[in-house]
Amino acid sequence: MKTKTILQALGDFLNADRAAQLNELESVRKILRQLRTKERRLREQLAATPDPEEQQELSAELEVVHAQRLKGLERVAELRGERQSQRSSRARRSRSIS
Amino acid sequence: MAPRVLLVFALLLLSYAFWASPDFGEIAAGIALFLFGMVSLQAGFKAFSGGTLEAALRLSTNRLWKSIGFGFLTTTLAQSSTLISLITISFVSAEMITLAGGIGVIMGANLGTTTGAWLIAGLGLRVDIGAYAMPLLAFGVVAFLSPGRIPKGIGNLLLGIGFLFLGIHYMKQGFGALQAGVDLATLAVPGMAGVLLFTAIGMLITVIMQSSHATLLLVITALATGQVTYDNALALSIGANLGSAITTALGGLAANIGGKRLAVAHVLFNVTTAAVAVALFGQMSWAVDRLSSLARIAPHDYLLKLALFHTLFNLLGVLLFVPFVARLEHLLVRHVHFTVPPENQPRYLYPEALKTFETGVAAVHKEVGHLYDNAHGLIARGLSLDPSVINSEVPLGERVRATRRILPLDIDEAYEKEIKSLHGEILSFIGEMRGRNIPAPWMDQLLTLQGAGRDIVEAVKAMKHLHKNLSRYAASRHPVVREQYDAIRIQVAKLLREIRELRMQEPEAVASLSLDALKLALETFSRKLTDGITELISRQQISPQMATSMMNDESYACTIGEKLIDAVRVLLLSGDRSDRKVEEHLALDKTELGRIARGAGAPATQADAKEIHQ
Numbered sequence: 057m058k059t060k061t062i063l064q065a066l067g068d069f070l071n072a073d074r075a076a077q078l079n080e081l082e083s084v085r086k087i088l089r090q091l092r093t094k095e096r097r098l099r100e101q102l103a104a105t106p107d108p109e110e111q112q113e114l115s116a117e118l119e120v121v122h123a124q125r126l127k128g129l130e131r132v133a134e135l136r137g138e139r140q141s142q143r144s145s146r147a148r149r150s151r152s153i154s
Numbered sequence: 155m156a157p158r159v160l161l162v163f164a165l166l167l168l169s170y171a172f173w174a175s176p177d178f179g180e181i182a183a184g185i186a187l188f189l190f191g192m193v194s195l196q197a198g199f200k201a202f203s204g205g206t207l208e209a210a211l212r213l214s215t216n217r218l219w220k221s222i223g224f225g226f227l228t229t230t231l232a233q234s235s236t237l238i239s240l241i242t243i244s245f246v247s248a249e250m251i252t253l254a255g256g257i258g259v260i261m262g263a264n265l266g267t268t269t270g271a272w273l274i275a276g277l278g279l280r281v282d283i284g285a286y287a288m289p290l291l292a293f294g295v296v297a298f299l300s301p302g303r304i305p306k307g308i309g310n311l312l313l314g315i316g317f318l319f320l321g322i323h324y325m326k327q328g329f330g331a332l333q334a335g336v337d338l339a340t341l342a343v344p345g346m347a348g349v350l351l352f353t354a355i356g357m358l359i360t361v362i363m364q365s366s367h368a369t370l371l372l373v374i375t376a377l378a379t380g381q382v383t384y385d386n387a388l389a390l391s392i393g394a395n396l397g398s399a400i401t402t403a404l405g406g407l408a409a410n411i412g413g414k415r416l417a418v419a420h421v422l423f424n425v426t427t428a429a430v431a432v433a434l435f436g437q438m439s440w441a442v443d444r445l446s447s448l449a450r451i452a453p454h455d456y457l458l459k460l461a462l463f464h465t466l467f468n469l470l471g472v473l474l475f476v477p478f479v480a481r482l483e484h485l486l487v488r489h490v491h492f493t494v495p496p497e498n499q500p501r502y503l504y505p506e507a508l509k510t511f512e513t514g515v516a517a518v519h520k521e522v523g524h525l526y527d528n529a530h531g532l533i534a535r536g537l538s539l540d541p542s543v544i545n546s547e548v549p550l551g552e553r554v555r556a557t558r559r560i561l562p563l564d565i566d567e568a569y570e571k572e573i574k575s576l577h578g579e580i581l582s583f584i585g586e587m588r589g590r591n592i593p594a595p596w597m598d599q600l601l602t603l604q605g606a607g608r609d610i611v612e613a614v615k616a617m618k619h620l621h622k623n624l625s626r627y628a629a630s631r632h633p634v635v636r637e638q639y640d641a642i643r644i645q646v647a648k649l650l651r652e653i654r655e656l657r658m659q660e661p662e663a664v665a666s667l668s669l670d671a672l673k674l675a676l677e678t679f680s681r682k683l684t685d686g687i688t689e690l691i692s693r694q695q696i697s698p699q700m701a702t703s704m705m706n707d708e709s710y711a712c713t714i715g716e717k718l719i720d721a722v723r724v725l726l727l728s729g730d731r732s733d734r735k736v737e738e739h740l741a742l743d744k745t746e747l748g749r750i751a752r753g754a755g756a757p758a759t760q761a762d763a764k765e766i767h768q
Contacts, residue, residue, distance in 0.1 A: 121667075124742065
């Protein structure tokens with residue numbers, strides 16, 4: 057392995073921001089999965105209930121979960137974008153060094 | 155009372171030692187330096203742990219062998235079973251680890267103390283250890299005076315080891331000089347009487363010095379200079395173990411029920427181990443001789459043989475207890491009780507919780523939960539509903555509509571008794587924690603919990619205002635007025651029930667996010683009620699004064715709901731920092747909820763909608 061590659065790997069390892077970003081990305085994905093399960097459960101309950109008042113409550117709850125999932129997906133896109141831009145700036149830096 | 159008597163006794167003993175002989179004085183100074191070294195070593199160890207020790211403790215207690223291993227390893231590193239035992243008690247008290255896990259750590263810690271005996275016997279008394287102390291102390295002071303937590307931690311560690319070495323050196327010298335004038339070995343008592351007497355003496359010395367390590371050092375040094383016989387030294391080491399249980403038991407007294415149970419387990423473990431060691435004293439001495447010859451320890455190397463004896467009887471205790479840990483836990487839970495403090499008294503805020511930042515924050519978290527429970531009961535009664543109705547599945551609408559009269563309640567008195575005093579205790583505990591130079595992540599959590607406590611108090615205060623009009627109008631004969639107040643009561647009662655259900659669920663990340671649906675329901679209720687009141691005025695079905703009262707009460711009901719939701723969100727947030735950050739980010743704000751309440755909450759674009767349904 058080239059010294060430059062090793063140094064880059066070490067830099068990544070020591071970069072606390074990057075580690076925090078990765079952790080956050082993992083957390084968002086985990087919570088999105090939980091929200092999706094919850095959404096599926098609510099839909100099943102909505103289909104099963106005959107009570108109009110309960111139907112209204114379940115629909116409102118579904119809308120909330122839906123909005124939260126949207127925010128989560130936006131955050132995933134943001135985090136991916138940040139990682140992408142970090143990678144490209146690193147690549148530019150290494151090209152200019154060589 | 156007991157600690158004061160012991161202190162006076164220790165001071166008198168020391169005064170006598172200094173007066174009677176300068177050699178005794180040298181031994182006493184050696185012990186003092188050794189104890190100070192241990193304090194420095196523990197301070198250094200704590201500076202490096204900074205949450206790591208606590209996190210490891212939580213992760214290492216899901217299996218018994220892991221708990222024992224953890225206790226052994228940390229005690230070996232910190233050279234203090236008392237420190238590890240007291241931290242474990244605070245964790246069990248804060249319900250962060252199980253009682254069985256705690257028992258495992260205590261057993262491991264007992265085994266860990268045996269490494270100290272090996273170090274002192276194998277190394278401490280065989281080389282000129284005082285010479286090593288000097289550079290350690292010099293470098294230690296330089297590091298200690300440097301700015302920053304890490305250099306200070308290193309400084310404490312170096313100073314700790316340096317003072318330990320210096321203490322051993324002085325004790326060696328003291329006993330050496332004493333040998334010329336006095337022969338304490340003439341006071342030796344042979345047979346079982348000697349075993350019992352010296353076990354009691356060893357226990358007493360450990361209780362006074364609060365350290366079984368220091369007792370072992372004293373015993374090993376005395377044995378090295380021939381001031382105590384080998385048999386009596388073995389009995390003294392049994393006593394040292396018993397004494398350390400008493401130190402922990404005293405710490406357990408300041409803890410809650412979990413901590414008390416663990417302290418009882420510690421005493422049981424050490425007393426049983428000591429009883430077995432005393433009963434099988436002859437057999438164990440024989441086993442030590444056999445094992446020593448196998449390990450090529452010279453027959454007259456009593457120091458190493460003492461260390462071996464100490465290890466053997468502690469190991470025997472662990473082997474005896476391991477098969478019965480689950481049963482012991484069951485028995486302790488069944489037989490060790492304490493009276494539940496009244497509702498207005500704190501249940502989790504005890505001095506032991508201040509041992510680590512993590513247990514302190516966990517204790518505050520639990521106590522804010524207790525404050526919420528009190529508020530839940532008070533608000534339910536304020537709505538003229540029995541808390542058991544809220545906590546059941548009885549249809550709330552039916553129960554509220556069936557109300558004929560409002561139950562009498564002195565809400566001001568109930569607030570003072572059930573909320574204000576407990577909130578004051580929480581604030582005082584938080585204040586004490588903040589005075590301990592608490593690191594930023596813990597401080598943030600503490601401040602968030604403080605805010606949750608304040609939200610609960612504000613919710614109860616809003617209930618106080620609402621209660622005035624509820625008492626007047628909730629059982630009104632005017633059907634229109636009655637209908638509006640019924641709606642307010644049902645909404646708040648429903649919210650209390652749903653929050654309770656969320657709090658009872660298995661902890662998961664989306665629990666805190668589920669609160670957004672409750673906020674939305676509150677927002678929808680508020681809009682509906684306000685529209686209804688406006689319509690009633692326009693139809694002249696209620697007076698403008700009545701409308702004002704209704705509007706105010708709608709606002710109080712919403713304040714109760716919002717404040718309770720905000721407080722519970724803090725209680726439901728995940729323990730993982732990264733998850734917590736995401737949960738906070740995904741929670742919907744007022745504008746987003748307003749959009750959904752107005753019926754404009756659909757995804758912004760079709761692409762979004764498509765992606766979310768994938």
